Amino acid sequence: MSMITRRDALALLGFAALGQRMTRPGAPEFPRGAVIRTLLKDVPPDALAGGSVLFHEHLSMHYPPQVKEHFTDDVAMMIDEVRAAGKDGVACIVDGGHPDMSRSLDALKRIATESGVPIVASGGYYMQPTYPPEIAAKSADEIADSLAREAAEQRLGAFGEIGQQGGVLTEDEKRVFQAVAKAHVRTGLPIFTHNAYTGTRPTPNPVPHDAALRQLDVLEGAGAKPEHIAIGHVCCLDDPKAEMAQQLAKRGAFVGFDRVTIPIVPDAERVVMIMAMVEAGYADRVLISSDFAIANSLKKNGGAGIAQAVTVFGPMLSKAGLPDATLHRILVDNPRRFLAFVPT
Numbered sequence: 001m002s003m004i005t006r007r008d009a010l011a012l013l014g015f016a017a018l019g020q021r022m023t024r025p026g027a028p029e030f031p032r033g034a035v036i037r038t039l040l041k042d043v044p045p046d047a048l049a050g051g052s053v054l055f056h057e058h059l060s061m062h063y064p065p066q067v068k069e070h071f072t073d074d075v076a077m078m079i080d081e082v083r084a085a086g087k088d089g090v091a092c093i094v095d096g097g098h099p100d101m102s103r104s105l106d107a108l109k110r111i112a113t114e115s116g117v118p119i120v121a122s123g124g125y126y127m128q129p130t131y132p133p134e135i136a137a138k139s140a141d142e143i144a145d146s147l148a149r150e151a152a153e154q155r156l157g158a159f160g161e162i163g164q165q166g167g168v169l170t171e172d173e174k175r176v177f178q179a180v181a182k183a184h185v186r187t188g189l190p191i192f193t194h195n196a197y198t199g200t201r202p203t204p205n206p207v208p209h210d211a212a213l214r215q216l217d218v219l220e221g222a223g224a225k226p227e228h229i230a231i232g233h234v235c236c237l238d239d240p241k242a243e244m245a246q247q248l249a250k251r252g253a254f255v256g257f258d259r260v261t262i263p264i265v266p267d268a269e270r271v272v273m274i275m276a277m278v279e280a281g282y283a284d285r286v287l288i289s290s291d292f293a294i295a296n297s298l299k300k301n302g303g304a305g306i307a308q309a310v311t312v313f314g315p316m317l318s319k320a321g322l323p324d325a326t327l328h329r330i331l332v333d334n335p336r337r338f339l340a341f342v343p344t
């Protein structure tokens with residue numbers, strides 16, 4: 001694992017100093033009134049242009065659900081880690097947990113307040129094994145009502161990660177996906193998913209690669225527009241030519257390379273996938289994050305820390321020849337385009 005310093009990370013992103021506003025050709029334009037809804041306040045997307053935005057990490061969780069203790073219970077430690085991520089050039093972090101994963105909103109608020117790094121909290125349900133029993137008896141519209149209400153009451157800024165356990169959505173999972181799409185239509189909040197995958201592991205029952213497309217089918221079928229959807233964990237498909245990733249991008253969805261640094265698929269293969277996406281003209285559909293959930297990756301344990309998608313994986317793309325301006329678009333512009341919405 002190569003590590004780079006904060007100064008390197010910022011130079012890579014094209015900044016002289018963290019927080020400096022830049023006017024730059026090709027900077028994204030946002031609809032009038034668009035905001036990114038962080039837990040503490042709504043911010044204009046331009047206010048987060050000073051660094052990378054990580055669209056899928058975990059700062060508070062108990063997973064698997066039966067675990068009694070989790071490293072994120074040490075909120076003071078997580079504040080230090082998030083503050084360090086800010087120094088590594090991270091401008092905002094989206095937490096991918098929700099009540100299904102015992103994510104604590106109070107913990108996230110404390111982390112955002114004390115670290116100074118804005119945090120977006122999410123709503124929704126994870127996957128069949130974690131659903132509360134009442135899901136089975138509710139219609140998609142009823143679930144959508146409660147999701148939209150919770151989102152408003154709790155200042156949630158996204159629905160995610162919305163997942164499936166196996167290669168095919170269960171009936172309940174399909175209904176939850178429909179409900180999330182309907183809640184998106186009511187609120188404007190973006191959606192990110194947990195797609196199933198088998199990586200490069202040999203297995204008798206591999207997850208079909210087109211599971212990603214089926215997620216998009218269900219979300220679009222219930223009214224969500226692809227430009228507000230990120231299909232997650234596409235970087236865990238053994239798909240070196242990025243064929244599935246390109247099909248998703250062609251339909252207009254964001255494509256989540258959101259488990260970088262986790263060796264389900266080697267990072268070298270992910271670099272090839274992203275270069276193929278850029279080559280095919282889909283740079284503006286690529287999102288990068290690391291799904292932070294492993295104690296060994298904490299800085300205090302000698303790991304690269306929460307900014308690892310930027311500080312460890314970013315330089316791999318540069319080394320492969322990705323121009324700095326394109327890397328900037330992917331790390332800084334794309335996630336803000338994904339998260340920004342006009343409140344309804």
Ligand SMILES: [Zn+2]
Pocket residue numbers: 161163194195233291
């Ligand atoms: Zn996931």
Ligand SMILES: [Zn+2]
Pocket residue numbers: 056057058096161291
């Ligand atoms: Zn996750």
